[in-house]
Amino acid sequence: MKSKEKKQAATGSERLRIKDKIFQSLRADIISQHLKPGQTVREDELAQKYGISRTPIREMLRRLEQEDLVKIVPNVGVYVSELTPRDIEEVLDLRICLESAAARSAASKITEEQMEQLREIGRQLDVAIEKQDSIISFEADTRLHDLIMVAAGNARARRLLNNLLGQIHRIRFISGHKPGRMNTTIAEHKEIIAALSDHDPDRAEQAMHIHLVKTKELLLPQSDLDAKFESFVRSSFSL
Amino acid sequence: MKSKEKKQAATGSERLRIKDKIFQSLRADIISQHLKPGQTVREDELAQKYGISRTPIREMLRRLEQEDLVKIVPNVGVYVSELTPRDIEEVLDLRICLESAAARSAASKITEEQMEQLREIGRQLDVAIEKQDSIISFEADTRLHDLIMVAAGNARARRLLNNLLGQIHRIRFISGHKPGRMNTTIAEHKEIIAALSDHDPDRAEQAMHIHLVKTKELLLPQSDLDAKFESFVRSSFSL
DNA sequence: GTATAAGGTAATTTATGCAATCTTATCTAA
DNA sequence: TTAGATAAGATTGCATAAATTACCTTATAC
Numbered sequence: 001m002k003s004k005e006k007k008q009a010a011t012g013s014e015r016l017r018i019k020d021k022i023f024q025s026l027r028a029d030i031i032s033q034h035l036k037p038g039q040t041v042r043e044d045e046l047a048q049k050y051g052i053s054r055t056p057i058r059e060m061l062r063r064l065e066q067e068d069l070v071k072i073v074p075n076v077g078v079y080v081s082e083l084t085p086r087d088i089e090e091v092l093d094l095r096i097c098l099e100s101a102a103a104r105s106a107a108s109k110i111t112e113e114q115m116e117q118l119r120e121i122g123r124q125l126d127v128a129i130e131k132q133d134s135i136i137s138f139e140a141d142t143r144l145h146d147l148i149m150v151a152a153g154n155a156r157a158r159r160l161l162n163n164l165l166g167q168i169h170r171i172r173f174i175s176g177h178k179p180g181r182m183n184t185t186i187a188e189h190k191e192i193i194a195a196l197s198d199h200d201p202d203r204a205e206q207a208m209h210i211h212l213v214k215t216k217e218l219l220l221p222q223s224d225l226d227a228k229f230e231s232f233v234r235s236s237f238s239l
Numbered sequence: 240m241k242s243k244e245k246k247q248a249a250t251g252s253e254r255l256r257i258k259d260k261i262f263q264s265l266r267a268d269i270i271s272q273h274l275k276p277g278q279t280v281r282e283d284e285l286a287q288k289y290g291i292s293r294t295p296i297r298e299m300l301r302r303l304e305q306e307d308l309v310k311i312v313p314n315v316g317v318y319v320s321e322l323t324p325r326d327i328e329e330v331l332d333l334r335i336c337l338e339s340a341a342a343r344s345a346a347s348k349i350t351e352e353q354m355e356q357l358r359e360i361g362r363q364l365d366v367a368i369e370k371q372d373s374i375i376s377f378e379a380d381t382r383l384h385d386l387i388m389v390a391a392g393n394a395r396a397r398r399l400l401n402n403l404l405g406q407i408h409r410i411r412f413i414s415g416h417k418p419g420r421m422n423t424t425i426a427e428h429k430e431i432i433a434a435l436s437d438h439d440p441d442r443a444e445q446a447m448h449i450h451l452v453k454t455k456e457l458l459l460p461q462s463d464l465d466a467k468f469e470s471f472v473r474s475s476f477s478l
Numbered sequence: 479g480t481a482t483a484a485g486g487t488a489a490t491t492t493a494t495g496c497a498a499t500c501t502t503a504t505c506t507a508a
Numbered sequence: 509t510t511a512g513a514t515a516a517g518a519t520t521g522c523a524t525a526a527a528t529t530a531c532c533t534t535a536t537a538c
Contacts, residue, residue: 019491042519053493055294058520062298066305068395075499075520090395093340097396101336105471154471156307156329157336160399232344232393258521282490292523297491314490314529 022050023060030069030080031170041070041078067163069170083167083174085220091167092216093232096209098161099145100233102152103192103208107201110151115197117147122193125186137182144189148196148208175219188214209233261289262299269308269319270409280309280317306402308409322406322413324459330406331455332471335448337400338384339472341391342431342447346440349390354436356386361432364425376421383428387435387447414458427453448472 026046029035043061047054061078064070068087071079081087110118121140128137149158188211195203213233265285268274282300286293300317303309307326310318320326349357360379367376388397427450434443452472 044519054520055492055494059297059301062301072520073500076501077519090393093393094396094399097336097340101332101472152471154329154332157333157471160333232391232396233340283488293490294522294524315531316489 019052019056022052022056023063025050026060027064027067027069027166030064031166031173033170033173035080037080037082039080041080043078067166069166083170087167088171088174088220089216089231091164091171092212092219095161095164095168096212096216096233098157098164099148099212100205100209102149102154102157102161103196104201104205105153106148106151107196107199107204109153110196110199114147114151118144118193118196121147122190125189129183129186132182134177134182137186141185141189144192148192151196171219178218181218185211185215258291258295261291261295262302264289265299266303266306266308266405269303270405270412272409272412274319276319276321278319280319282317306405308405322409326406327410327459328455328470330403330410331451331458334400334403334407335451335455335472337396337403338387338451339444339448341388341393341396341400342435343440343444344392345387345390346435346438346443348392349435349438353386353390357383357432357435360386361429364428368422368425371421373416373421376425380424380428383431387431390435410458417457420457424450424454 035041041061043054043057046057050057061070061072065072065078068081071081073079121144124136124140127133128140146158149161152158188207192204192207192211195207274280280300282293282296285296289296300309300311304311304317307320307330310320312318360383363375363379366372367379385397388400391397427446431443431446431450434446
């Protein structure tokens, strides 16, 4: 009896981690294209796969829907979201909009401690160039962008962007790795760091904007764009 | 038999509406301050109040959490979100960021049909001024901003903003009505319409930005702001 | 007298069974 | 042969019950 109670307590304390782990696993499967767009996702199936009941699975699926990773049709089923060129452009435009504003804000608000972290990231970028290691570059990239969102001081904006990031990573998986982009990306990042170091809002916003627009153009083939319309965000600066 | 099927179909189609209605009711109670910030919200209580089980209530609460209207502490409970001056500023800054970009985008993309709807809204604004009717002004305001989001062509941005709108309305309830603001608001709206009519992205963005910054300053007493830091969004244009 | 631990209570979280709904396939009639 | 209706199959949606967790109270030991 006592051993049983102990076991229950153990599973109980680990359950939260397990639940979160399952969610991350599901999310990763969609981002990594392991679950293909349009594919049906059944509650029952996932419940069996992960050995839990349908109730928490349902909850996870709602969260994934909120991130636009799945589409839920009432009384019918759940599907992995499609990612049309239009969808991709919407996500990337939103990113440009949010992160450009964040860079502007961060330029004024960033603390010396955060600035030191940024410089450390800058040194990692040097290492990435030296070793031509895209993994290091990618990780530094991720920390750079998140650190700027933190420095910008708008927690809601950061949460929104983190939601978008799931889809952005998914887009990366679709587009595949573009070799040769790393070095130019790093140069853009260093310009962003320099602008923040100078606490220059205009320059920081512009640097981030240019960087993200270039990233967008790389991820979204120009042929897919509707060229006759201006994008959601400005395509050039006139500061 | 046939009548039974008919009845089932009827209740089925009404069920969704009822569930949606309960959600809207809950949401309205929070926005209207009928449920006070910090107040505990129990699943059991709501389930009894609305005569449904806790499962759909849970689902609604998760949706409300996603809109930041409630805060869920795992294994503890659900609370109505607080709205500190910082929270208010975050929400309003996000709005400025999204809607300014939308106005820019809409200036290029807006169709003649949408432009005609805008002009109709403009005429409603004239009526509002003539009758000094803030209700008409508010309704025209709502349609104006949403129409611009539609014209901007970014469905995700529109959804995000609609989520923010719940909190923005809540902020309005807290701040109370400011008489005398209506006429200047309308003037700003007409400038936005004029800029869109000219298909001038810079002017449209600037007009929207100025309008929303003024709205923010009205809703958020300057004494609450941290004056030494630049906001998430630029506070002035230099076009 | 205070602090700590154990037990009880009230809430969420999970699991499971049942009902409602949608889709699809088959059968019949025109 | 095709169109429409009906029935069967599958899946979600809802409700209730069991389990777990967190908090609060109380009692005991130092």
